[in-house]
Amino acid sequence: MKMGRFSIFILLFISIYNIPNAFSAAYTNWGLPDGAKIRIGKGAITGNLTFSPDNTQLAVASSIGIWIYDVNMGKEMNLLTDQTGPITGIAFSPDGSSLASSSYDELHLWDIATGNLIHAIPSNSTEISSVTFSPDGKTIASSSSSKNGTLQLWNSDTGTHKTTFTGHAGNTNIVTFSPDGTILASGGHEEDSILKLWNVATGELKNALSIEDTISVYGVTDIAFSPDGNTIACCTGRWDKKVYLLDVTTGALITTLIGHMGGVNSVAFSPDSNTLASGSRDGTVCLWDVPTGSFKTTLIEHTDEVVSVTFSADGKTLASGSLDGTVVLWDTESYQTRTTLTGHTYGFNSIEFSPDGNKIVSGNQDKTVRVWDTETGKNITTFTGHLGPVKSVSFSSDGHTIASGGTGTTINYYFADDYMVKLWDANSGTHTETLFGHDKNIFYMTFSTDGRILVSCDIDNRVVFWDTATGHPIWTFKENRKNIGSITFSPNGQTFAMRDISGILLYDINSRIHIKTLFGNTSPYSNIVFSPDGRFLATAGAGQDVHIWNVANGESYTIITGHTSRYTTNAFTADGQTLITAGGVGDNTVRFWDPKNGMLKFIYTDLPNGIDMLEFSPDGSTLAAVVDYGAIFLWDLDSMINPPRHAADVNGDGVVDIYDLVVVAANFGQDAPNDADVNGDGIVNIADLIKVAGAIENAAAAPLAFTQDINPLTSKTEVQKWLTQAQQLNITDTTSQRGIRFLEQLLIALTPKKTVLLQNYPNPFNPETWIPYQLSEPSDVSIQIYASDGHLIRSFDIGHQPAGLYQHQNRAAYWDGKNEIGEPVASGIYFYTLTAGKHTATRRMVIRK
Helix, strand or coil: CCCCHHHHHHHHHHHHHCCCCCCCCCHHHCCCCCCEEEEECCCCEEEEEEECCCCCEEEEEECCCEEEEECCCCEEEEEECCCCCCEEEEEECCCCCEEEEEECCEEEEEECCCCCEEEEEECCCCCEEEEEECCCCCEEEEEECCCCCCEEEEECCCCCEEEEECCCCCCEEEEEECCCCCEEEEEECHHHCCEEEEECCCCCEEEEECCCCCCCCCCCCEEEECCCCCEEEEECCCCCCEEEEEECCCCCEEEEEECCCCCEEEEEECCCCCEEEEEECCCEEEEEECCCCEEEEEEECCCCCEEEEEECCCCCEEEEEECCCCEEEEECCCCCEEEEECCCCCCEEEEEECCCCCEEEEEECCCCEEEEECCCCCEEEEECCCCCCCCEEEECCCCCEEEEECCCEEECCEEECCCEEEEEECCCCCEEEEEECCCCCEEEEEECCCCCEEEEEECCCCEEEEECCCCCEEEEECCCCCCCCCEEECCCCCEEEEEECCEEEEEECCCCCEEEEECCCCCCCCEEEECCCCCEEEEECECCCEEEEECCCCEEEEEECCCCCCEEEEEECCCCCCEEEEECCCCCCEEEEECCCCEEEEEECCCCCCEEEEEECCCCCEEEEEECCCEEEEEEHHHHHCCCCCCCCCCCCCCCCHHHHHHHHHCCCCECCCCCCCCCCCECCHHHHHHHHHHHHHCCCCHHHHHHHHCCCCCHHHHHHHHHHHHHCCCCCHHHHHHHHHHHHHHHHCCCCCCEECCCECCCECCCEEECEEECCCEEEEEEEEECCCCEEEEEEEEEECCEEECCCCCCEEECCECCCCCECCCEEEEEEEEECCEEEEEEEEECC
């Protein structure tokens, strides 16, 4: 059949239109958590880079997910994210249809065509550091960054665990298959910095290679097999500037490649095995001739260390990723740059809104100061000139000037001083002035409320107050203080507060006299914020507690607890009616508190990672949060506090939990309209239940914590039935995959490992009590109650019970304190015995009248 040009055009247009995220919406809006309106930055590069087998796509592991780029156009195609933490490793399947990724707690398998999650595999309590496919695509191998030093093999079709290799004494950094798939190579970390080769078929250790005496304490950082299978290249990172080539068969060292000025992070062979690329902490990529072991050339483009290098399958392109936030695609014939991918900003150390709220300035780990548009999320201006990471930035009150503080750094192993305050024109980006007054790293800086004073603080506890009109220091505070932390001005500008090891110090700005000390939270990294009316002051930092102080009397009148991470940060809303606190990595919550009484108002949980900093726009409508230093997310505050009802909140109580799950199950088969029809397809069924379960799992809800609540509402048998039905649907979207995972975890939580008779409650009691127990397997259950002399008082034949928890009053055995003929028994000690199959157990209880 012939097809006209117009028809071909239409089909081509439709096919392009349906590619996931294919250049349609701005990438700053991709992969946002619920309620967030924009993201600034693509996240730091946290793992490796890898080309698709057909050379058309490049995947980049980042702190917020996996970015997929079109290699030819140099544009973003998709962001794969399940919000479980920084991506530590990625690998395309040999046929290019799927991509495996590892984070600290899970291994994921993605469908490249749709961007959907195929499998989410728990890491068996190990932290996964890297991942790789076997050449036949049937197996995925992962290495562990936790202390057990194991290697795991997984079935790529089913996501099930196949086997475990043990032998490393500590962490393993990297794992990779040989080209023929018969050998697995792994590199150890710290105390076990050894390259090991394993027989994939048997799991036996073939060889353990300790290279010279130069292996760094940081261990083997990367391994690559040559495509012909004859050679292994490895590097040991950090301080070791060498690359080692070893014979695969004998394990003997062939040659050592010397040329980098810094430690080597990554190595990669060209497809013909003749060229090796190495990326280094010195910011360069070196190319080596493998047959001769000679140096070929150095590629210089990056301004910070190169963390990953990889060749395309056709050998025409080399990709290098750097902590400077760029990925460079190199032409391997001309050694010229073909494309530079930007946006992976590394390390937001400090942020602040402009006075009009239209911009955010950031001080970055990559030695830059950047200005971002808060509407589009795009980088407007980048200031360069600092030699080290920029730890502190601040806008002047009129918005015309930006101040930034420098820190020292090591450049190619030589230390460079940058203890200067730099002033920049916020509009043009030009450097206007440098202020000298510090001789240590400057880590905090802020303008006074009226803009007349700029204060900067260094790590040596020197605080300098600068006259912004003249640029001259007007006061240098250098009392005998230790561990001075953040400094902030009161809203009226008359007082400034700073933290040191003794407490929170309040000073009168005009007289420079110490007013009072607020004793309490003195953690080294305290974040200090005044309420808008100046009456309260809140501190957060290292530790889980947040203190709120009454400024007038200097008393800490409430201590907020609830966060579980080792670091917290805080901010007041513009009206002062709410204090917002956020937890770091491992917590992933933003909590809203009433500062007057310390009562919790609301918890926001849909976060990709831990929060490092919070900042409000001047009008108080927008909350900016730095997430694990890799990206800034902007939320509309009103939508956070008053979010629209979540579709999975079936019972309308404001939270998605187990009770919504049970309501959906109770409405199975009902037609719309029905709130339990979560997916809106006109009928309530297992698909709706999975959507609710996915929403619960996304909120980081631990099924074990729900077992007491769900116990009277459903059983292990019911959950098993839900799970079986869900698995039969063959659904692959991310939310449904989360839902299936939640049901699997819930089933485990509802399945006791052993049969146990639990203590009755209440005890002592009068006149009734409940006898809880749990069954590890289906059993015939009976309970007998005896007097202290051994006389049988009452017997209950409960019958055949499935495995599960029988703890709630609706499921536990009940005794009304009467004997077999219905007479109340006397006060005293009694014993009750559980008989469940071959298991028997007895406990003591007391009736007290």
